[in-house]
Amino acid sequence: xxxxxxxxxxxxxxxxxxMSLAASPVDGKTYFLFGSKGSGWYDIDSASAPSDKxxxxxxxxxxxxxxxxxxxxxxxxxxxxxxxGKVSFFLECxxxxxxxxxxxxxxxxxxxxxxxxxxx
Amino acid sequence: xxARSLSLAFISIDGDIVGKWHPEPPPVLMRPxxxxxxxxxxxxxxxxxxRGAIVFNFIQQSMCSANWASPIWTSLPYPGGGKKYHTQQxxxxxTKHFAVQFEGGIAVWDHxxxxxxxxxxxxxMTYPNNAALVYQNKDNGVDDFLVHWQDSNGAHLTGVQxxxxxxNSCKELSTSYVY
Numbered sequence: 001x002x003x004x005x006x007x008x009x010x011x012x013x014x015x016x017x018x019m020s021l022a023a024s025p026v027d028g029k030t031y032f033l034f035g036s037k038g039s040g041w042y043d044i045d046s047a048s049a050p051s052d053k054x055x056x057x058x059x060x061x062x063x064x065x066x067x068x069x070x071x072x073x074x075x076x077x078x079x080x081x082x083x084x085g086k087v088s089f090f091l092e093c094x095x096x097x098x099x100x101x102x103x104x105x106x107x108x109x110x111x112x113x114x115x116x117x118x119x120x
Numbered sequence: 121x122x123a124r125s126l127s128l129a130f131i132s133i134d135g136d137i138v139g140k141w142h143p144e145p146p147p148v149l150m151r152p153x154x155x156x157x158x159x160x161x162x163x164x165x166x167x168x169x170x171r172g173a174i175v176f177n178f179i180q181q182s183m184c185s186a187n188w189a190s191p192i193w194t195s196l197p198y199p200g201g202g203k204k205y206h207t208q209q210x211x212x213x214x215t216k217h218f219a220v221q222f223e224g225g226i227a228v229w230d231h232x233x234x235x236x237x238x239x240x241x242x243x244x245m246t247y248p249n250n251a252a253l254v255y256q257n258k259d260n261g262v263d264d265f266l267v268h269w270q271d272s273n274g275a276h277l278t279g280v281q282x283x284x285x286x287x288n289s290c291k292e293l294s295t296s297y298v299y
Contacts, residue, residue, distance in 0.1 A: 015268070015275035021250060022268045028255030031266055031277075046255035046264045047281060052289045054264045055254060055279030074252075 015061065016040070023074035023081045031055075032064075034072060034083060039064040147193065149175055153210035155218055158182045162231065164218045165193065166207045174198045174205060178231070199227040199236050206248045214256040214263050215285055223247045228285045243278050243290035245269040261285070266293075 019035035028046030033039060043059035069085025076082075149167025156163050161182045169175050177193040199205060199220060209221035218229040225240040249269035256263050261284035269276055277293040 015277060017270050017275045019250060019268055019275070022252040022266065024252045024254040024266070026253050026256060028264065031252065031254055033250075033268060042277075044254060044266075046279075047262070048255065048257055049260060049262060050283050050288050051281060053279070053291050054281035054289055055266055055277075055291075055293060057277070057293050 021067075021072040021074055021083065023076070023083070025076060025081060031057075032081060034064075034067050034074075036066050036068050038066050147175070147177070149207075151207045153208050153220065155210055155212045156182050157212055157216050157218075160216060160231075164210075164212075164229070166198075166205075166210055166218075166220055168207065174207065176229070196229070196231075197234070197236065199229070199238075201227075201236075201238055203227070203238070204247070209249070209251045211251075211253050211263075211265070213282060213285055214258045214261050217285055219285075221247075221249075221251060225287070226282075237285065239282075239285065239287045241280055241287050241290050243280070243292065245276070245278050246271055 016033060016035060016038045018037050019033040019039075021034040023032045023034065024030060028048070029044060030041050031044045032041045040061050040063040042057045042061055045056045045058050047054050067083060067085065069083075072083050072085035074081055074083050147169070149165065149169060152165060152167035154163065154165045161180060162178055163182055164176070164178045166174070166176045176196045176198040178196055179191050179193050181191060199222070201222075203222035203224070205227070206221045206223070211219055213219050213228065218231070219226045220229075221227075222238070225238060228237045228239060229235075230237070245267050246269045249267050251265055251267045253263065253265045261282075263282040265280050265282075267278045267280060269278065278290055279293055280290040281288045
C-alpha cells in the first residue's frame with residue numbers, strides 16, 4: 001500500500017489525481033472515477049437516513065483502464081454507466097456494464113462502445 | 121478505426137445502444153448540465169451562453185420525442201447572489217428539485233414555488249470539482265453525494281448529505297483504508 005510518506009488519517013494516496021469525471025450507479029455501494037491517467041472505483045457505504053457521516057469507503061481503490069477522451073460526460077441508464085467523450089473528431093462512448101457495477105471482480109472488463117460521429 | 125468518413129456510422133455490438141443519433145437541439149450552451157425529472161415530465165438545462173451569461177431553461181418534456189429536435193425551451197430565473205457557479209455539476213434532488221453547485225455550496229430551484237435557495241456546504245473543497253450522487257431516498261428526502269477535489273496534497277473525497285434540500289452534514293472520507 002502506498003502511503004505518500006504520511007500518517008495523516010485523511011491522506012489520499014490511493015485516489016487518482018486529475019480525474020475528469022466521477023459517476024455512480026446511485027446504489028450507494030459504488031463510486032467510480034474516470035480519467036486519462038487511470039480509472040477505477042471504491043466500494044462505499046452511504047447513509048440511508050440522516051447521519052453525520054454521509055459516505056464512507058469500504059475498500060481500497062480498484063483500478064480500471066484509463067479513458068483517453070476529452071470532455072467526458074457520464075449518464076446512468078438501466079444500471080449501467082455510459083461515458084461519452086470526444087476523440088479527435090469522433091464521439092466515443094464507453095459503457096461500464098451492469099455486471100461491473102454489480103459484480104466488480106473482473107477489473108479489466110470495462111467494455112467500450114464506439115459511436116463514430118463526424119463532428120465536422 | 122478512425123478512418124471512417126461517414127457523417128454517421130453506427131456500431132452496436134450487443135444491441136446495448138439502439139436508435140439513431142439525434143442532433144443536439146438549440147440553444148447550445150457552454151459548460152452545460154441537463155437534468156431530467158421523468159416523474160414530472162420536466163427537463164432542465166443550465167449553462168452559459170456565447171456572451172458568458174448564465175442561462176437556465178426548462179422544457180415540459182422528459183423523453184426524446186418527435187419535437188425534441190425543435191423544442192421550445194423556456195427561460196427561468198437564473199441563480200444569483202453574486203456566487204460563482206459551476207454549471208456542469210447539477211443533479212435532481214430526491215425532492216425533485218434542480219440543484220447546481222456554486223463555490224461553497226449548492227443552489228436549489230423549486231420550480232413550483234419559483235424560488236432559488238442557497239445552501240452552504242461547511243466543508244473545505246476546491247473548485248471546479250467532480251461531484252456525483254451516490255444515494256437517494258425519496259421517502260425521507262435524503263441525498264448523499266460525493267465530491268472529488270484536489271489540492272496540493274493530492275486528491276480528496278468529501279461526502280455531503282442533504283435532507284429535504286438542506287445540508288445536513290459533510291465529511292471528508294478517510295481513504296487510507298487498511299487492507
